[in-house]
Amino acid sequence: MGPVDLHEIVQRLNVPAPPEVLVGLGTSDDAGVYKIGPDLNLVLTADFITPTCDDPFLFGRIAAANSLSDVFAMGGSPKVALNLCCFPHRGIDRDTLTEILRGGLETITESGAVLIGGHTVKDNELKYGLSVTGIVRDKDIKTNAGARVGDVLILTKPIGTGVVISARKTGLIDDSQTLPVLQRMAQLNQTAAVLMNEFDAHGATDITGFGLAGHAWEMAHASRVGVRFYESRIPRWPLSETLVKKGVKTGVTLANGQALDQKITFDERITPEQRMLFFDPQTSGGLLIAVAEEEADRLLKRLIDAGIEDAAICGEVFAAEHSHLEVEP
Ligand code: CO
Ligand code: CO
Numbered sequence: 001m002g003p004v005d006l007h008e009i010v011q012r013l014n015v016p017a018p019p020e021v022l023v024g025l026g027t028s029d030d031a032g033v034y035k036i037g038p039d040l041n042l043v044l045t046a047d048f049i050t051p052t053c054d055d056p057f058l059f060g061r062i063a064a065a066n067s068l069s070d071v072f073a074m075g076g077s078p079k080v081a082l083n084l085c086c087f088p089h090r091g092i093d094r095d096t097l098t099e100i101l102r103g104g105l106e107t108i109t110e111s112g113a114v115l116i117g118g119h120t121v122k123d124n125e126l127k128y129g130l131s132v133t134g135i136v137r138d139k140d141i142k143t144n145a146g147a148r149v150g151d152v153l154i155l156t157k158p159i160g161t162g163v164v165i166s167a168r169k170t171g172l173i174d175d176s177q178t179l180p181v182l183q184r185m186a187q188l189n190q191t192a193a194v195l196m197n198e199f200d201a202h203g204a205t206d207i208t209g210f211g212l213a214g215h216a217w218e219m220a221h222a223s224r225v226g227v228r229f230y231e232s233r234i235p236r237w238p239l240s241e242t243l244v245k246k247g248v249k250t251g252v253t254l255a256n257g258q259a260l261d262q263k264i265t266f267d268e269r270i271t272p273e274q275r276m277l278f279f280d281p282q283t284s285g286g287l288l289i290a291v292a293e294e295e296a297d298r299l300l301k302r303l304i305d306a307g308i309e310d311a312a313i314c315g316e317v318f319a320a321e322h323s324h325l326e327v328e329p
Contacts (some may be wrong), residue, residue: 028218044137046084069188072193074139080116081113084130098241153289157184157282192303205287205288225318
């Protein structure tokens with residue numbers, strides 16, 4: 001028996017989709033969108049993760065930023081959040097749990113949202129995240145399906161966080177090497193979301209567990225286009241390249257790669273190690289933004305001026321009968 005595909009089960013349930021549901025279960029979008037009034041829509045999402053680091057405060061911030069990111073990826077502004085806590089019964093002290101929630105609260109507050117409740121269950125493995133509700137105006141809704149032929153792709157955070165976290169867990173690298181990566185993961189995708197709306201970007205998604213290639217594929221598939229990346233232009237953590245060369249992998253890198261086997265073509269000059277980073281799972285990764293070519297340079301400059309210094313133009317959208325991904329050097 002293979003793994004249970006919950007998405008497929010839900011698809012078979014014939015979930016009602018009244019016209020108020022603008023973005024629902026039918027697509028692989030980051031969050032649902034529900035119309036509640038003229039030019040006013042709710043954006044709803046929930047996400048929780050296992051610890052990314054030993055520092056509970058920093059983990060709380062990363063988990064919250066990761067949950068909030070799906071609202072930003074849809075072009076929305078988060079308004080209210082609920083804590084989702086799976087906390088072990090034993091082996092973890094009150095101070096640690098307090099620090100996780102304190103970190104989460106700091107990031108929720110930074111996002112402009114308000115914490116209004118939550119739910120806790122006992123679980124052997126600690127998990128923390130949020131359910132977030134935001135709002136979005138009609139014209140700002142960004143879905144996977146929005147990318148248009150001729151658009152340019154901008155990525156707003158470096159990839160390679162998965163392999164860095166993996167290496168830290170096995171003691172291959174120390175905290176001082178990992179800290180800059182974790183701190184970047186704790187940063188919100190808020191500024192990037194505000195700016196992509198200002199430049200009327202066509203579509204967006206955030207890069208998380210399926211890796212850059214997996215999420216780019218969802219965009220290509222939903223938009224019925226091809227996506228081409230330029231490997232050398234993709235922002236990545238230099239440390240992650242070193243680790244990949246040493247053979248470090250995450251538990252899901254190979255599965256992410258296999259899922260895209262028939263859907264991605266690498267130029268022969270792209271090394272096997274370079275290919276790995278396309279499938280590296282991200283936590284609280286950046287936004288992948290599809291924007292009109294004539295707006296791309298100005299949007300990129302605004303992102304960099306706003307402190308998102310790793311942001312880069314790293315690909316483009318092309319016409320394709322069957323959606324697929326291409327990677328050039
Ligand atoms: Co997402
Ligand atoms: Co998510």
